[in-house]
Amino acid sequence: MIYTITVNPSIDYVLQLKNLNTGEVNRTQNDVKLPGGKGINVSRIMKELNIDSTALGFIGGATGSMFEELLSQHNLKTSFTRVKEDTRINVKINATEQNEETEINGAGPVISDDEQENFMNNLNEIGKGDIVVMAGSLCRNLNTNFYLDIAEKIQKQGAEFIIDTTGQALLDTLPLHPLVVKPNHHELADLFKVTFKDEQEIITYARKLLDKGAKHVLVSMAGDGALLVTKDKAYKANAPKGTVINSVGAGDSMIAGFAGTFMETNDPIESFHMGAACGSATAFSQDIAIKEKIDEVYKEISIIEI
Ligand SMILES: Nc1ncnc2c1ncn2[C@@H]1O[C@H](COP(=O)(O)OP(=O)(O)O)[C@@H](O)[C@H]1O
Numbered sequence: 129m130i131y132t133i134t135v136n137p138s139i140d141y142v143l144q145l146k147n148l149n150t151g152e153v154n155r156t157q158n159d160v161k162l163p164g165g166k167g168i169n170v171s172r173i174m175k176e177l178n179i180d181s182t183a184l185g186f187i188g189g190a191t192g193s194m195f196e197e198l199l200s201q202h203n204l205k206t207s208f209t210r211v212k213e214d215t216r217i218n219v220k221i222n223a224t225e226q227n228e229e230t231e232i233n234g235a236g237p238v239i240s241d242d243e244q245e246n247f248m249n250n251l252n253e254i255g256k257g258d259i260v261v262m263a264g265s266l267c268r269n270l271n272t273n274f275y276l277d278i279a280e281k282i283q284k285q286g287a288e289f290i291i292d293t294t295g296q297a298l299l300d301t302l303p304l305h306p307l308v309v310k311p312n313h314h315e316l317a318d319l320f321k322v323t324f325k326d327e328q329e330i331i332t333y334a335r336k337l338l339d340k341g342a343k344h345v346l347v348s349m350a351g352d353g354a355l356l357v358t359k360d361k362a363y364k365a366n367a368p369k370g371t372v373i374n375s376v377g378a379g380d381s382m383i384a385g386f387a388g389t390f391m392e393t394n395d396p397i398e399s400f401h402m403g404a405a406c407g408s409a410t411a412f413s414q415d416i417a418i419k420e421k422i423d424e425v426y427k428e429i430s431i432i433e434i
């Protein structure tokens with residue numbers, strides 16, 4: 129079984145307007161509320177790929193109830209830990225004529241010690257053969273060790289893990305050998321406080337994550353595609369041409385496609401192909417991609433060794 133952990137889920141409030149003028153009143157042409165958060169998006173893509181997963185995380189308050197209602201139509205297996213404070217609302221602004229996406233993500237609720245303990249106890253059922261995907265930011269008061277504590281616990285119970293987060297929280301878990309990490313190229317540059325001149329430099333820094341313990345490193349590069357880097361080889365997936373509608377969740381979709389396919393095939397290149405297809409298919413969709421779109425985009429992607 130795959131478990132996804134979204135410590136800090138969100139209601140994604142996606143606003144579409146022609147132009148965003150800061151400091152003025154702006155009116156939307158279209159707006160939708162989606163159940164968001166990185167692990168949630170991973171579970172949703174897995175569902176499209178017909179792979180079973182259980183979504184875990186903290187939800188709370190009236191926004192938490194709304195989140196559950198929004199999620200209910202997706203028929204995911206969930207086992208959330210209820211908390212007192214409100215689930216956050218993340219604002220995503222798509223300015224279509226400016227061709228610009230602006231995101232404002234909330235810090236999330238404060239999680240009490242008891243709530244943290246309930247969450248940890250909920251992980252006791254995870255065991256051998258399971259894969260745990262931990263994704264997204266931590267709620268405002270959680271210690272940066274929180275992911276490390278989870279990784280240590282579920283590894284002792286026999287499970288593998290994948291982590292999609294940034295900064296020190298990511299670096300700390302590398303010695304425990306995550307199955308996959310997927311920084312985007314900006315996050316990878318921030319990790320090492322560098323600026324990349326070209327893809328070869330990206331590959332060099334991706335290999336540093338392998339050296340620190342990651343089993344596979346994907347580097348996503350939005351409209352420029354993605355890289356899969358191994359100790360002695362590197363592969364590139366193209367980003368097919370298409371109309372970008374809402375790229376929120378593209379990275380999560382890539383992880384879901386990679387992890388789900390890897391669990392079934394153990395083949396990193398095929399998994400990379402499916403990951404890239406899921407990422408682009410989501411960028412070309414209003415919401416997280418559906419199966420038909422993923423299949424269509426899959427045919428437009430080639431993986432080449434570089
Ligand atoms: N504009 C786009 N056109 C085509 N594919 C895209 C586009 N944006 C994202 N993708 C695909 O989705 C993947 C993940 O997107 P990216 O934006 O890099 O991740 P994140 O959301 O984590 O920053 C990319 O590597 C690419 O394969």
Ligand SMILES: O=P(O)(O)OC[C@H]1O[C@](O)(COP(=O)(O)O)[C@@H](O)[C@@H]1O
Nearest residue numbers: 164165166264265376377378379380
């Ligand atoms: O936990 P974070 O880093 O604040 O990100 C949360 C946001 O990430 C998303 O899961 C989208 O992630 P990506 O665009 O990086 O794939 C949104 O649904 C959510 O609002």
